[in-house]
Amino acid sequence: MTKETDQRLPLDRRGFLKGAATGAAAMVVSVPSADAQAPSRAPNGTVAAAAPTAEQLARDAGNVRPPAVAGRAVKRPGSDLMTQVLKDLGVEYVAGNPGSSFEGLQESIVNYGDPPNAMPEFITALHEETSVDMANGYGKAEGRPMCAILHGTIGIQHASMATYQAFYSGTPLVMLAGRDDGFIQAHTANDMAALVRSYTKWDAQPTTLSGCLDALQEAYRQAITPPTGPTLVVIDMELQKEEAGDLVAPAYRPPAIAGVDATTAREIAQALLDAENPRIAVGRLRTPEGVRRAVELAELVGASTSTAALQGPMSFPQRHPLCGPGASTAYDFTLGLETGPADIGIVGPGVDTLSGTRDAMQVGFGGLRGNAPAGGIGAPAAATFTTRFDVDAEASLPLIVDEVQRLVTRAERRTIEERSARHAAANREAYVASVRQAVEDKRIGWDASPVSTARIYAELWPLIINEDWCLASPSNFSGGHHRELWEHNRPYSYLGGQGAAGMGYGAGACGGAALAAKRRGRFVVNVQTDGDMNYTPGVLWTAAHHRLPMLTIMHNNRAWHQELMFLEFMAGIRGRGTDRAHIGTTLRDPFIDYKKMAEAYGMAGEGPISDPRELRAALERGVATVKRGEPYMIDVITQPR
């Protein structure tokens, strides 16, 4: 070993700490005295935000000496009560990367309560977009919110893309944003929530601790009340730090969600019982309880059903014996639950109804085309109804079920039983036929190298069929083969698309779904497109750090492939050839090594795999790992689509 090499050896721990201490001391000495940040006046006379002072920068860099405190200044900080409210709401997780504007609340989350840092647990994200994407994935899987915590104006802006996707997905989640108007002025604003108001459902910036506790509860209530969606509470630093005294957290009142009235419920029940071949079309309900109620109703009346479970969460179990076309498609009465077409449709309000009140700046998000489907891009187009009730279907189901149970006669029960048996046989036959056709189609390219996307889904399914799994990644860019090969029987089997078809969503949403899965003995499957992965790869560290059961299988086609095809088309119609269409659309020279990326973040993995014969064994190792509660990455070089 040469002398030169020796000089490059890293410092040992003692040496590192000694150097760090020396540097820190030098910085502290140079810190000026505290000074209020005064706004500067621009040449034109307008007041501009002042640049941060040396003290502020030193504080942000962690080199400021905390003031001497004789004892514990605040015995019962306001942020302890805020945390108590979150506990009472059953919020399991708060995801965030640290920010000085919420240090009071963060300190309470990690230290308040017994045990501390539990319900909610602080989840360390590496980007605010990931925090909200995680809340989006969790909210889709569970039908209820977790929280994301954001630092001031900059945190809200980092989170804005994920917020936009959650809004279009109608996902219930609660964002908390710290506000500190005594610190860096560019990090605060008079109305911080305005940054995302056009695509959030509700926000508040309370001015008292009591008002903040109420606002947290209202944010939760608003998030889960149709139209469900993201909400935001801006919390001033002073409220987090102030002494709460004898103030207690208020009791939570669940929302009163409107359903059909008793008369309507009775009419619907009677129509279902009178029909010789009733049908129930099931869209996306709000919670697993809604799904359970829909199953109960279908079984009570012997109706065949449709499902939206292949498009997203919270719909009818795909393999339930009543799910399918049934013994006859001559339906004489159809009830629509959040979907149609139907004779009677019960369809709760979507986030599109908020634009009149929330889009104060008239940005016009999502309103550019009148036929934009509710439920996000990719959702089914607007359905038709003979009669439509604009109330929540899930809230309507208990009344309708009660009425059916009250009205049904013994003779009708026998008819229903026979009809249900006929439906079950027909649906099973139809399903088997569809799978037979699917495997025939998907065998094409089975031995292709790079690996066909169909083979990824096909090889994985037999390995997880008896497990409790959640496919949390959007599948629209990887062929959607699960729709034809897998069975989607749980409310969280497939979490659907990005919401606004924006990139950077997949890994974060899968991380959030894995948070939900972790405590419930299930695991998440993430068929991860490579273009999407590179927006917020730090989520891999979060998955490793928090031991999230997330199996990531890279659909690595080394491109933003749809855009590659678009550019080829554009060059083609202009007659200029397609040999330069890879510029700006592909990820080559160099290729990205995702196994190494995973390893760098502390996640086990393997690959790249381009020989399809190596795939199954890798998937077996991956499934075994996530069943032990650890994330795993398999980099698969794939066919483009």
Next chain:
Amino acid sequence: MKGLRSLLVPPGVLAGAASLVLVSLVAAQDRAGDAVRGEQLYYDHGCYGCHGYNGETGARDLVATGSPIIADEETFITFLRLRADQAPLLPSTRMPNYPESALSDVGARDIFAFVATFELDAPDVEDIPAFRAILDSASRAYEP
């Protein structure tokens, strides 16, 4: 009997345009396409984007569908050229257009030579364990 090309373009279009194309084809007849060079061109021009690396996958697989476009070299090149002549602004599919300025006859012949090596090479369903398992599971009863 109608030729394959008549299935691809409107009647009357083919006669005039094809004659021009065939002139250039005739000039290129003196050598066969080179599949090795064609493979590189297939990659460089992003043909794999829609047709997969071996014609079996993607938005438009070529092999399993028995695409008439690749039935013979003449049809293949005529398709590339005529689309450029006839529908440069509103193509009937997402397939790009390839005038000679963008892809030479020689290059097109090389690509065809590579495409001609494609063959359906998929095992039968019964020989794929994963598919057997999937079919077995499809038949089993639903368990909530």
